[in-house]
Amino acid sequence: MKVIAPNGDKLNLMPLNIGPSHGATHGCLRYFCALDGESIVATVGEIGYLHRGFEKMAERGTWQQVVPYTDRLNYCSAMMNNIAYCRAVENMFQLELPERTKILRVIISELSRMADHCICVAAAAQDLGSTTGFFYLFDSREMMMVIWEKLTGARLTNSYARIGGLYRDVYEGFEEDVLAVCKQAEKNLSDVHACFDRNRIFLDRTVGIGAMKPERAIQWGWTGPCLRATGVASDLRKDEPYYDYETYDWNVVTGTAGDVYDRLMVRLAEIEESIKIVRQALKRLTPGPIDIMDPRIRVPSHALAYQDIESLIGRFKSVYEGVRVPAGEYYYGFEAANGELGFTLVSDGSGKPWRVKVRPPCFTQFAAFHELVEGSMLTDSVATLSSINIIAGELDR
Amino acid sequence: MNFFETLFPVLETKFNVEKDASAHWDHSVIAKASVLRDLITFLKNDESSKMEMLLDIVGIDYLGFQDYEGPRFAVEYVLKSISRPGNRVRVKVFVSEQDLEVPTISDLYPIANWQEREVYDQYGIIFTGHPDLRRILNHVEFEGHPLRKDYPAHRRQWLSTNDFLLPALEKRLESKGYKVVERSKEVLPNEDEYLTGSIQE
Numbered sequence: 001m002k003v004i005a006p007n008g009d010k011l012n013l014m015p016l017n018i019g020p021s022h023g024a025t026h027g028c029l030r031y032f033c034a035l036d037g038e039s040i041v042a043t044v045g046e047i048g049y050l051h052r053g054f055e056k057m058a059e060r061g062t063w064q065q066v067v068p069y070t071d072r073l074n075y076c077s078a079m080m081n082n083i084a085y086c087r088a089v090e091n092m093f094q095l096e097l098p099e100r101t102k103i104l105r106v107i108i109s110e111l112s113r114m115a116d117h118c119i120c121v122a123a124a125a126q127d128l129g130s131t132t133g134f135f136y137l138f139d140s141r142e143m144m145m146v147i148w149e150k151l152t153g154a155r156l157t158n159s160y161a162r163i164g165g166l167y168r169d170v171y172e173g174f175e176e177d178v179l180a181v182c183k184q185a186e187k188n189l190s191d192v193h194a195c196f197d198r199n200r201i202f203l204d205r206t207v208g209i210g211a212m213k214p215e216r217a218i219q220w221g222w223t224g225p226c227l228r229a230t231g232v233a234s235d236l237r238k239d240e241p242y243y244d245y246e247t248y249d250w251n252v253v254t255g256t257a258g259d260v261y262d263r264l265m266v267r268l269a270e271i272e273e274s275i276k277i278v279r280q281a282l283k284r285l286t287p288g289p290i291d292i293m294d295p296r297i298r299v300p301s302h303a304l305a306y307q308d309i310e311s312l313i314g315r316f317k318s319v320y321e322g323v324r325v326p327a328g329e330y331y332y333g334f335e336a337a338n339g340e341l342g343f344t345l346v347s348d349g350s351g352k353p354w355r356v357k358v359r360p361p362c363f364t365q366f367a368a369f370h371e372l373v374e375g376s377m378l379t380d381s382v383a384t385l386s387s388i389n390i391i392a393g394e395l396d397r
Numbered sequence: 398m399n400f401f402e403t404l405f406p407v408l409e410t411k412f413n414v415e416k417d418a419s420a421h422w423d424h425s426v427i428a429k430a431s432v433l434r435d436l437i438t439f440l441k442n443d444e445s446s447k448m449e450m451l452l453d454i455v456g457i458d459y460l461g462f463q464d465y466e467g468p469r470f471a472v473e474y475v476l477k478s479i480s481r482p483g484n485r486v487r488v489k490v491f492v493s494e495q496d497l498e499v500p501t502i503s504d505l506y507p508i509a510n511w512q513e514r515e516v517y518d519q520y521g522i523i524f525t526g527h528p529d530l531r532r533i534l535n536h537v538e539f540e541g542h543p544l545r546k547d548y549p550a551h552r553r554q555w556l557s558t559n560d561f562l563l564p565a566l567e568k569r570l571e572s573k574g575y576k577v578v579e580r581s582k583e584v585l586p587n588e589d590e591y592l593t594g595s596i597q598e
Contacts, residue, residue, distance in 0.1 A: 349463065
């Protein structure tokens with residue numbers, strides 16, 4: 001298309017479509033650029049290729065039946081979404097969870113965060129042509145996948161949290177497995193840093209690319225590692241602590257430039273912080289109950305259901321009618337791997353949610369994508385896209 | 398806790414808002430659509446609140462809600478403060494089915510552009526003054542607004558072709574000061590092809 005630039009130049013721009021099925025558009029998204037040579041003059045994004053009506057589905061079932069749907073939001077850290085959703089509903093009940101459940105949820109959240117960051121940085125490395133870095137990171141992620149498999153029976157879309165407790169207690173040997181992951185992840189991290197830190201190609205492709213100013217990032221509603229990479233120390237685990245995060249010894253990682261390099265390095269550093277939290281949490285883990293004792297909220301165990309009629313009734317009622325969440329409206333934000341995962345819940349007091357609205361963290365990040373890439377080269381848009389970690393599952397819902 | 402107790406009387410006198418009785422666990426105010434823009438501007442800029450971040454815009458359909466009387470729809474703005482961590486407030490605006498109009502705030506928060514598009518897409522609420530109110534999650538040819546309670550969840554629609562993004566790209570170029578002299582012919586499919594697409598029934 002022929003255009004006249006603001007400075008009066010006549011340009012012949014080439015419109016180029018990228019995605020939705022393209023190796024660099026992780027998940028399923030599409031952007032449409034106007035190119036001047038190799039540099040991007042303007043770009044618009046289109047999302048919705050993975051829209052499957054999560055919010056409509058959630059309105060049809062009971063409150064508990066939403067839990068497995070939440071796995072499919074950010075499927076790289078599925079259990080964290082369960083925990084966020086369950087915590088939002090539990091807050092409406094104003095429940096206090098058993099100590100063991102809180103600690104297990106912290107461990108699972110932090111391992112999920114590590115896995116999510118591993119995928120993000122690994123995929124970014126792969127997009128930039130570094131298969132070695134990819135495999136170092138996927139090695140520790142694979143060990144976590146094995147833990148998920150033993151814990152829940154599934155690798156990717158696993159659900160572990162339940163409203164008022166957990167699916168079940170951890171298996172024997174869980175602590176050893178987690179410690180082994182931490183050790184291996186540390187080793188892999190040092191290998192990854194050896195790959196990237198002084199690597200001319202990597203630095204050329206990432207430093208100063210796709211930069212975002214902190215004020216602008218806040219206006220765009222950025223949260224999580226992408227916001228912290230711009231230098232804003234905003235982390236819900238510190239700001240509005242839950243599950244006793246304030247009692248763990250760890251730091252909020254921030255960047256300075258807000259470019260691709262910072263976003264990736266913040267994620268790598270957050271893996272280290274998560275390892276710290278996991279190690280401390282494992283030391284606190286003591287045997288105890290994992291579910292609250294309230295048959296109206298948490299389904300009584302099978303063992304009880306076969307012994308007394310009340311528990312049997314409790315199981316039937318909670319399956320058929322769902323938990324009766326008090327009527328009202330509530331927004332709850334949870335620090336997920338990608339940023340603030342928010343749930344706006346509307347309850348009419350029945351067993352089914354009236355409205356479940358997800359605030360996906362990467363929605364805001366992809367909305368600002370055009371600002372990141374306009375003026376840069378087409379190849380930089382690939383590096384930028386992988387650094388903001390778009391997970392189409394939660395982007396499109 | 399305390400920030401809202403000091404903030405609410407100010408909002409009450411300035412913008413005539415009321416407390417949302419359904420918000421038992423966090424803070425929410427109900428405002429009229431006419432004061433919405435002033436209220437959001439105040440919340441964003443005033444020293445006492447500093448809600449720099451718009452987290453989400455939520456549409457709600459109350460059709461058939463138990464013991465509910467009032468306008469059918471509501472739009473909720475979820476705001477939080479970055480400089481004062483932990484301060485959050487929600488602003489709720491009721492929208493009647495006949496009216497369906499809420500002023501846009503996409504010039505106050507850039508992210509509202511997409512979030513309002515989503516509410517429009519799912520509920521059909523018109524944000525007046527929005528620069529580019531198109532569908533976002535649903536397909537461009539989709540008819541109806543799926544999150545409305547009277548939209549049956551099992552309804553299927555035949556959708557043929559991709560969203561043709563060239564007009565949006567031209568709009569984006571024009572907003573940056575470029576002037577489109579000649580449209581791109583190669584990628585512009587003819588009218589028939591655009592309607593039927595490559596997928597044939």
